[in-house]
Amino acid sequence: MRSFWFLALACWVWLAAAADLYKVLEVSRSASETDIRKAYKRLSRKYHPDKNKEPDAEKKFIEIAHAYEVLSDSEKRGIYDRHGEEGLRQAEGGQHHANPFDMFSQFFGGGGRQEQTRRGPTMLSEIEVSLADMYTGKDVDFMIKKRILCDHCRGTGAASDGDIKKCTGCDGMGVKLVRQQVFPGMFAQTQSTCNECGGRGKVIVRKCPHCGGEKVIDHTAHYTLEVRPGMPEGHEVVFEGEGDESPDWEPGDVVLRVRGQKIRGSWRRKESSLYWRETIGVEEALLGFERNLTHLDGHTVQLKRTGVTQPGLVQTVAGEGMPVFGGNGHGDLYVEYNVVLPTSLSPDLKRRLADAFHSTRPKDEL
Numbered sequence: 001m002r003s004f005w006f007l008a009l010a011c012w013v014w015l016a017a018a019a020d021l022y023k024v025l026e027v028s029r030s031a032s033e034t035d036i037r038k039a040y041k042r043l044s045r046k047y048h049p050d051k052n053k054e055p056d057a058e059k060k061f062i063e064i065a066h067a068y069e070v071l072s073d074s075e076k077r078g079i080y081d082r083h084g085e086e087g088l089r090q091a092e093g094g095q096h097h098a099n100p101f102d103m104f105s106q107f108f109g110g111g112g113r114q115e116q117t118r119r120g121p122t123m124l125s126e127i128e129v130s131l132a133d134m135y136t137g138k139d140v141d142f143m144i145k146k147r148i149l150c151d152h153c154r155g156t157g158a159a160s161d162g163d164i165k166k167c168t169g170c171d172g173m174g175v176k177l178v179r180q181q182v183f184p185g186m187f188a189q190t191q192s193t194c195n196e197c198g199g200r201g202k203v204i205v206r207k208c209p210h211c212g213g214e215k216v217i218d219h220t221a222h223y224t225l226e227v228r229p230g231m232p233e234g235h236e237v238v239f240e241g242e243g244d245e246s247p248d249w250e251p252g253d254v255v256l257r258v259r260g261q262k263i264r265g266s267w268r269r270k271e272s273s274l275y276w277r278e279t280i281g282v283e284e285a286l287l288g289f290e291r292n293l294t295h296l297d298g299h300t301v302q303l304k305r306t307g308v309t310q311p312g313l314v315q316t317v318a319g320e321g322m323p324v325f326g327g328n329g330h331g332d333l334y335v336e337y338n339v340v341l342p343t344s345l346s347p348d349l350k351r352r353l354a355d356a357f358h359s360t361r362p363k364d365e366l
Contacts, residue, residue: 021066021067021070021071021080022067022071024063024064024066024067025039025040025043025064025067025068025071026039026043027039027071029081031071032149032154033072033154034149034155034245034251036068036071036072037072038241038251039068040064040065040067040068040072041240041241042240042241043064044061044064044065044068047060047061047064048061049061070088076088118248118249118250119249119250119252120243120244120245120246120249120250120251120252121243121244121252122243122252122253122254122255123144123146123242123243123244123252123253123254123255124255124257125144125254125255125256125257126256126257126258126259127140127142127225127256127257127258127259128259128260128261129225129227129258129259129260129261130260130261131260131261131263131266131267131269131296132296132297133227134227134229134230134231134258134260134269134322135229135230135296135297135322135323136229136296136297137226137227137228137229137231138227139224139225139226139227140224140225140227141222141223141224141225142222142223142224142225142256143220143221143222143223144220144221144223144242144254145218145219145220145221146218146219146221146242146243146244146245146254147216147217147218147219147244147245147246148216148217148219148221148244148245149215149216149217149245149246149247150208150210150211150214150215150216150217151210151217152208152209152210152211153208153210153211153215155215155216155245155246155247156204156208156215156247157204157207157208157211157213157214157215158204158205158206158207158208158213159206159207159208159209160206163204163205163206163207164202164203164204164205165202165203165204165205166201166202166203167194167196167197167200167201167202167203168196168203169194169195169196169197170194170196170197170201172201172202173194173201174193174194174197174199174200174201175191175192175193175194175199176191176192176193176194176195177190177191178190178191178192215246215247216244216245216246221242223239223242223254223256225237225256225258227258228325229323229325230272230322230323230324230325230326231258231325232271232325233258233259233260233269234257234258234259235257235258235325236255236256236257236258237255237256237258238253238254238255238256239253239254239255239256240253241253242254265277267296269322271322271331272321272322272323272324272325272330272331273321273322273331273332273333273334274296274320274321274322274331274332274333274334275333275334275335275336276293276333276334276335276336277335277336277337277338278291278293278303278335278336278337278338279337279338279339279340280309280337280338280339280340281339281340281342282339282340282341282342283352284305284309285308285309285310285311285337285339286308287352288304288305288306288307288309289303289304289305289309290302290303290304291303291304293335295320301317301320301333303315303317303335305337309337309339310337310339311337311338311339312336312337312338313336313337314334314335314336314337315334315335315337316332316333316334316335317332317333317334317335318332319331319332320332320333321333
């Protein structure tokens, strides 16, 4: 085990006593077992010292493990709610505390006793964000419709705990033994799932009025997606354990696939490069020009040409592309020039073009 564990075990209770266990797990006092389990799952991963190198991460990890050990046990939670940490210490009377690292391994199946917990399906959704938001970064709110445990019956499907009774058809075993005669004087005994309780061993005598005994209800969940600068097209962000809930499985994940909005005639992107099409007139194409291009975040990029600009010419502006995702710097910006010919020439434009061309011709051709 870790060398620090022996010292940490001795002061574990003292560390946790200074904090409200519900606040440690960032849940309310009315939190369900599922809420507590999800909070431990999220926070223990966040503060595990193998991944989090902050100075107080290990201490925080131990506090989270202690809070989960207490609040996930209905008896310990009841004592804590009534009498606090002091009452809990008296009730435990020096009882051995679980090793927080062993608890983490068992919870995530990384060692020790592994729980064969069924996982619900993964929910995949796509969200479109503007290219400007992918350039600068932004928090984007979105909603997903899913099913959650009924907040009235907490997934039992019964109006109250007293409305859950032992199945009389199988005597709470979940299976029935059927005796069939094979030959005269010879019988065979088979086992089948109880058709009255569906193998659960319990029946509901009065259904929950809120969910009608379905155990789950429809819910619209609100989330915030952190769009980081330079996030790639099709990048997937995983919200762990936020899928459909059921009393029969652990919630799966919500996977959000990020797509950039496609706007005709606007900016285009390929990885860390940006593409822009600039339209210029024949005078600018022949005589040169200076223009200001407003970038995705509002800053100005100067476009300048002193010579002849051929239609379709692509000018490279270094460092003005998308931010490099997870790295430093920016890609490049590629500006393609589209030359538009006028339907007619004004006298002033004719004179200017004539002056430009004649001024460059040899004197013997004048």
